[in-house]
Amino acid sequence: MAETIEFVNGLIVKAPRDGAPDFVKAAISIKVADLMSWLQGRNDEWVNIDVKEARSGKWYAAVNSYKTIKKVEPSKVEKNSIADMDSDIPF
16 A cells, blocks of 8 residues: 655755764754645644655655554453353254
8 A cells, every 4th residue: 555645845854964963863944934834724733744764865754644543442241142142052
């Protein structure tokens, strides 16, 4: 299944510059008008963004659209239902 990448308009991510200290993990540039317009066009209260590295080595920001799946609690088996199953077994 191919994942569709949604880029963040107005947000540019680059690898740290040569000679940057080890604690600098990325360089981010924001084009304010583009990013604000992109954010205003969304209906989300929160936008999660991942910084990724392309096969080419170029860094980019992409929307993390992962949705957690709620676990469904298995229904409790009634005590009588097991006894009912036994009555259906021929002897």
